[in-house]
Amino acid sequence: MALLSNTAVLLGKELRTEFRSRELLTTTVVFILIVIVLFSFTFDPTSDESRRFGSGLLWLAFLFAASLMLQPCFLREQTNDTLSALRLSVSDPFAIFLAKLTANTLFLLLTELFLLPLFAMMYNVPVVGVLPWLVLVFALGSLGISIAGTALSAISAQARMRELLLPLLMLPLLTPILVASTEITKGLLDRAPYVQWKGIGFLAIFDLVFLTVLWLFGEYLLEE
Amino acid sequence: MTPPSFSPTGIRFEKIEKRYGGLYALRRVSLEIAAGECVVFAGRNGSGKTTLLRIAARLSRPSSGTVTFVNNSGVTGETPPAAGFVAHATMVYDELTAEENLLLFAKLQGIAAPAARAEKLLWEVGLEERRNSLVRTFSRGMRQRVAIARALLNEPAVVLFDEPATGLDPQGVGWLAEKLRGLRDSGRTILMSLHGESEISNLATRAIRLDAGAVVADTRTGANFRSILTFANA
Helix, strand or coil, X not given: CHHHHHHHHHHHHHHHHHHHHXXXXXXXXXXXXXXXXXXXXXXXXCHHHHHHHHHHHHHHHHHHHHHXXXXXXXXXXXXXXXXXXXXXXXXXXXXXXXXXXXXXXXXXXXXXXXXXXXXXXXXXXXXXXXXXXXXXXXXXXXXXXXXXXXXXXXXXXXCCCHHHHHHHHHHHHHHHHHHHHHHHHHHHHCCCCCCCHHHXXXXXXXXXXXXXXXXXXXXXXXXX | CCCCCCCCEEEEEEEEEEEECCEEEEEEEEEEXXXXXXXXXXXXXXXXXXXXXXXXXXXXXXCEEEEEEEECCCCEECCCCCEEEECCXXXXXXXXXXXXXXXXXXXXXXXXXXXXXXHHHHHHCCCHHHCCCEHHHCCHHHHHHHHHHHHCCXXXXXXXXXXXXXXXXXXXXXXXXXXXXXHHHCXXXXXXXXXXXXXXXXXCCEEEEEECCEEEEEECCCHHHHHHHHHCXX
């Protein structure tokens, strides 16, 4: 119970500080927007071409945007050593992770859904019919990126070459989730859309396993 | 006189060692701090003052040795009953207001009436009129006031101050000394690290000098008391 109430309080703090500064949302929206627009103008793909590589383009943009978003996640807590204050205040340190990864997932999902109509328009791919499925894949994929990314952000924040370390650790670790999400999205963008249940199951299991690992060992990541 | 809302608590450090790789930050430090003592840790940079305070606050784990907290009835435990920690960094969010910061930490600590507690502390540290201002607009002295209010939210029996006067002007140091005097007189156990003699160090009832992670002097009274503090500047 204390875990949930602490998480809710911390999530409120994360949302309040972000919507006050809008640093993360602005960065990620602009980044994904540039990728989508640039590729569209450079390759001018037909609808069939977009269906083939559009999903890969989308998830690559999401992944790099997420690495931008996740970098300051724990770095912000170092400015005034607020992480120490949080560690002294919460009854379960997992609440710190849970709040941060929930906030990161929400920010990432919000960015993805905000830019999806633009993608559909510029790449001539209808998404309305499969929107609920796309939202599910985006949610599961973003959750996986956020869980692993938040944990790695806590590790890299204490390292010397922190700016380099996070993407270096994150990209190989998230390759399976990237492949699965891309494949499912590709199926959903097909002329005859289909749902890859195996892929969705894989994403759900990936999220669950990483969340459990974080719950078991997260406390050690916050120690000095 | 109203009884204190906390149980006076002492601290026992037993053979504390802290190593970072091959480097010793603390070497077999053993100390018995009685409830209600006001202890100053003096020493050069890197002598182990901050490490010792962070271990006492449970922010850092010793490589070996134990820290126990002893209350008046002799009950001991490894978890501090309620320790407030004021570090060199303010440990509050610049993007939140003074009141939002206190409310956040009060809620996390499970304080029964967080709004009332935050309001009382804002008044105590003289920030009631700036309660809705973002902390990033505050001076160093005002930030330190928010930091102290945060540390006192749960009415701690033990308060740990790591170089609390750093960056404060003489007026700020005077205010801090008054605040510390009030905490000391209320029976709280105070551990603080300081550089040199000041208005704040004069409040101490005991001075301990650390050098290269070891206790090299420990006194409660006498001429040695002052020399421990002033030697810190050497």
